[in-house]
Amino acid sequence: MKHFITSMLMFLGIFTLNAQNGFLTGKITDNEGEPLSGASVYVAENGIGTTTDLDGTYKLELPVGNHAVKISYVGYSPSSQSVTITEGETTLNVSLEPGVSLGEVMIVSGSKKAEKITDSPSTVIAISPKEIEEYAGNPAELLSRKKGVDYFRAGIATPAFNIRGFNSNFNSKNLQVVDDRLSSLIATGLPMGPLTTAIKEDIEQMEVILGPNATLYGPNAHNGLINTITKDPRKYQGTTIATNLGVNSDGKGFYSGRIRFAKKLNEKWAVKATGEYTRATEFKYADSVYIDRKDANGNPGTDGVKEGYEEFQLDNKVEFFKTEVSAYFSPKAGNDLIATYGHSNSTYLSPTNVGRNQIVDWRISFFQLKYKTKHFFAQTYYTTSKTDDTYSIDERTKQYYRGIDAGMTPEEAAGEFSYASAARFEDNSKRWNAEAQYNNTFGKLGFVTGVQWQLDKANSNGSYLLDNNGYINLNQIGGYAHLTYDLGKGFEVLGAARVDNHEIYGTNIIPKFGLLKKTDSGTYRFTYGQGIASPTILNLYGNLFSGLILGNAEGFTLVDGTKVKSQDVEKVNSFEVGYRGNLSKSLYADVNAYYNINKNFLSPVTVIGVATERGDTPISEVQSGYAFYHGLVATYINFGKVNTYGTDISLTYNFSPKVSMTANYSYFDYSFDEDNTENDFNKDGKVNFLDFLVNAPKNKGGLGINYGGTRFFGSIFSRWVQEYNYFSSYQIASETLPGYTYRGLPIVENTRSGDSWNYGPLGGFVTFDLNFGYKVNDTLTLSFAATNLFNTEMREFTASPPTGALYLLEAKIHLD
Template sequence: MKIKILMLLSIFFSITSFAQTGSISGTVVDATTQEPLTGTNIVIRGTNTGVTTDENGNYSLKNLQPEAYVIDVFYIGYENASQDVIVTEGANINLNFSLNQSSSIMDEVVLSANRRPQKVTRAPATIAIIGSEEISKYAGNIGELASRQKGVDFVRSGVQGTGINIRGFNSAFNSKNLQVEDARISTLVATGLPFGSFTTITKDDIERVEIILGPNAALYGPNAHNGLVATLTKDPRTSEGTDIAIAAGNQDVFSARLRHAMKVGDKFAFKVWGEQTQGEEFDYVDSVYVGTTAYPELELDRKFETTKYGAAAYYGLSDNTDIITSYGHSNNSNLGVTNAGRNQIKDWSIDYIQAKLVSPHFYANLYHTWSKTEDTYAINQRTQNYVSFINNGFSEQEALQRSFTEQFFPIDGAPNGGISLPRGSVFKDASRRFNAEAQYNNNLGAFSYVLGAQYQQDNADSKNTYLLDADGAIVINQTGIYGQLEYTFEDADIDLLFVGRYDDHELYGGNFIPKAAIVKNYDFGSFRATYGKGIAAPSILNLSGNLFGGLVLGNGEGFTLENGTVVAPLKVETINSYEIGYKGKIAGDKLLLDVNAYYNQSEDFLSPLINISATSPVATRGDTPIGELIPGSTGAFVLTYLNFGSVDTYGADLGLNYYFNDKHRVSFNYSYFDFDLDENDLANDANKDGVVTKTDLPINTPKNKMGLGYYYSSDKFYGSVYGRYVEQYDFFSGINIAAETQDLNGDGTNDIFENARNGRTWNYGPLGDFVNIDLNVGYHITKDLAVGATITNLFDSEVREFVASPTIGRLFQIELKYHLPIGVLRK
């Protein structure tokens, strides 16, 4: 009855909307200490209208139409609060809140599922959250924190190299999980790979990381296929002060970080940040096979180094409208794993500049990202090139010099005993990306809606080193429009969500992406059922690649072979996902459950590189003969990508958290994954050898994995012990094999051999089959000075977590952090 009366009043006040507006203001404090809670989210339910409290806990919602509202108050670590309020003509309503502390994950707030603040239990998706407090209390590589999240496949390829996968189909070149940083798509332009360690963000500036399991492309666009990783940074107005951190560990790791944030007057605030990190990878040299002979990687450099810096400015145009501008830079040198070996990455830099307009009903986002490298190269190809010259009598100096661009092939009777062909190993990059987005949201009676449009222009420029860009950068435009409609049945407390998106891409065409969800809410938790479609779009490398002198060609235009055979151009890979879940309390207030089960239908996978047989210089890519496209090419051997097959995958994720009290907590996570593949359907034969095997559709995911953790936190001490188990599993990605000895096609002869050479690489055996124990401890020496230590793989067990990567031993790191409050600086 109360809600109906409020709705009638809302309609009445809407009719009289020409009346003078009103406002709501007040203060949010800790119920026990009465200290102001800076950075509390004050949101008008069902809208994107909201503000955050200042350093004194004050907030103000102005220019409100006379209407009935429900005000929701969210602050991480505290219980949520809500209040019904009626704004009348010209009224200035004072509304204060006192929040009680809570360690319950049910009170957390998420932003990414619907692109607006909402209680995590109402979110129509399975979401794992890594918050700023957890990050600040972890002394090591924060990528490791992803390993503690349910449903996430975590891998480590070295000291610095960490990566995640979600719900299957991992590879050494995985672009199926979209990475977003402060609403910026943060992937490399040509390859579509997430930035990972290339990110321009520093640890101390991260407010939270939200990992959405399953497709979420309807709001975020292509490549939010298996999941979305959204990183949000801190607002300088609610995180003032100077943070200084110094960290050191084994493998010669040293890191220094600085962040400063400050308000200047009532309208302006800024923040600056910087980081320098360096170290050395584990002692591991991969084998490069030329024929059946193994050679060590040429001139391997195991040192890594990262430099980051940036700044952001926040300007308040009004009490509820902000302009936010920012710039960030990173420069990176390290070893990178690919499906064709490893890359020696040298001085690969990422830069961006961004401007956002944020208001209650309108949002606009404009940003430009660019990358640059001159000296990065493929170690495998360069080593093969070098060996070809040495084995044919060339001097060491000449072999080293020519190994970056050529490979020598002996031919009897030819001048110099053979011929050199272009097989460039160097990857140059001067690519740029331009993005723009506009979004409008409002209410229409009991409905809330969002309308948006996105534009992206990719300018991929490899300086003719690994793309078909001899005539200049490859420019590709894509646009997307989307709409979201939400409705809440107040009496039943049921939320309905419908989202539709249409994307149009110059090369692979248009795609419609829908999503729907229903969430039933109770005081103790919520049940949800969702459907979502996702697409994994071919990268520019897949579409327009030109590697190693035409040996690999992208398939963006299709091929017509000399015998008339037509090879279709690439289209997107699709997934249709169905999920049910529950998040809430069980057996009282201390035990919290987060569980889901899902079923996915995937089709049109991107194949591994396939040799197009019977090619010749007169065979065409699109309308261009290969001999004309690649001058000097014989066309006798061309590798490209195809679409193929379908598979059904299914699984479940379970998360339990038990709170003994405010100081002690234990967690347990378990994930199960499996699949159904029709081995009698030759459409699933990726390598076109006439037999369907599991290497045709490499799942590359453990069937079972679990984790158990204990967490302690007090005013002075904090720490955690976390154990992770990963079941043994086979991994196939390009030339990389990590699998047990087995007969793949059932002909009675083994095709894969463990601890032996398999094709062009050495197979060390399956991944997984380990239990890792990690320890993290810390102590607040004073309120603003803390020391912490993290040990990964506490018992130094030999674990190989990824292909083309070393055995991961014990890693330890000690970190000293100091926070200088803004009040001290102002004095």
């Protein structure tokens, strides 16, 4: 592969001669002279770096001249060194002092520019390169070890997260970003999650913002944001081949093979390419689908008693194919032009509000072009989303039995007829994005300003949107400014604002303010920020189950003349205080408390009654199943106001540079006005918790022990989640609540509730995760990871299997 790429570049005439270079060599040790394997040696101005081998040595090619070199290693205080490179070899040996260096972690998510995590005005948690490198499983699992994150596994293929409440089986309130790209599905707004194209070996760092950060990232950074940053091929060179073999608690196998190639070709060009193939079998579980069947005389069921059936033709296969290719061009030092193409093809089971979807060959592709200098950033990217055969298992199962009741043979009912009631979801959507940003510092004033544009082109081929087999085109544009000013004596003030305009729900202004106090040990902060959650294209133009569920972009008129307003944005005003820094040389703390005022909720799908018009169009012309539904419509609305509040605490203690302990705890609660009729979402005449569906545990925490030696590394982590009740459209997971009803039925544990089964509350468990490994030499690393080590019985999500154990072995080969 190396020879092929080199030959191609020479053929194209872009393989330029090297500038006059020399080599920086040396050894990185601790204060007792022990070598530090995997320490980072990096020259930021040139974008060049490497890591040390098992004996702590390194070799780095650099242009002749003066350079600032930064050496860092987890558990040690970083060191910055000035060095003059001459022709030949220049030696730089560095000894690092033990100390909690978490405060020196560099992030980009909090202010959209590089800064120390202690200096960020946002509550940011980071998953480091070392954590990702040493974990043998899906790096998303590491989110479960962080404070403030409601992490859950909806099966092997679909780990997911939520922040600060209001979770659901169709949650679009958390934004996902990968390498500056919005990584959300075009029509539904859901995070792409397992559909993304990045592979584990190419992920450098993952950063999570707790709470809203809409001023910089736009309308959907409402509850939180996860930002994945991939590796620069100039800093992380070589070929890495990794494979996983595993088994789940059902005895079913897991296989994953991945490859990453990265090469700095010369001073101007670098390339990287990645690929992954993963195959597994989902945990054993068949959801129940409840159907009102014909009676023995062939008459339609009318008694309201529904029989339960297992999901029809359930396929537990999990399969992923992913690839990315990037070319980096640097016309001069500090100026980068980066072109990237990515593609994924995914098949798995995904939970929804009405049962599970069978995701079949869902293809995501993107083309991205970025230009970066020290102060300027610009990009444009094009994303496509395509599937032809994804379907609702619940609806297909019901349609199959309708066919059987109509006298069809099982073969006839299982064919195209089983999709005839709009069970199949197709997608052929596209999105264009563009962004330009400028940042600089003038004396005590620092600022970041930018503009972002997005054009969504949603197309479901008429399967689940009101697109009439054409594109729904939606434009939005936003501009932002983020300013900081140094007041002196460690005080810094922040002021930021964003203006967004969307052609459906208009213009919104989003402010943010903050005050930071920096000390030698850490930073205290107070911030106020606003976030908005915008209706998705599905919310605005949905057309599900022959028009029973319709999008609410234009409002509705009911038979009694009542007007139902079109859907608008949901807003949250967030107040937060926090401290991040060292309490002592060995103890690092990250503590925050917040109070949120949430208004105008984007409701889950709800029945509004019989409609005569959608906007100005008669409902009979919109609802394809009008002959059956006669205008009965379910849609999405805004309602109510609720206050949420809580605290997140994380402590890290270094017993030694090799051994540390982490502990975290999070508390979350809410309050609302029971006398405010706008809070009565379900229109039962009283306001209670069933109107808001907060769906979050009140208490959760974790405790872990970590060891990182020259060759051996490992950690064990215990997670506790308090039991909590969960409601999401048809889905229910609750204890018995005497006197309460949900969707018109009593709430009783371990019984059927409408169209789903109530297995009881989620959470209520303590689990253990284990990982360890051994660096055989500079080429080979062997490791092991176990999630839910003791196969504890628990349920983490609805419309999903109970989360059993998963055991994985990993072998990783790295070739320079």
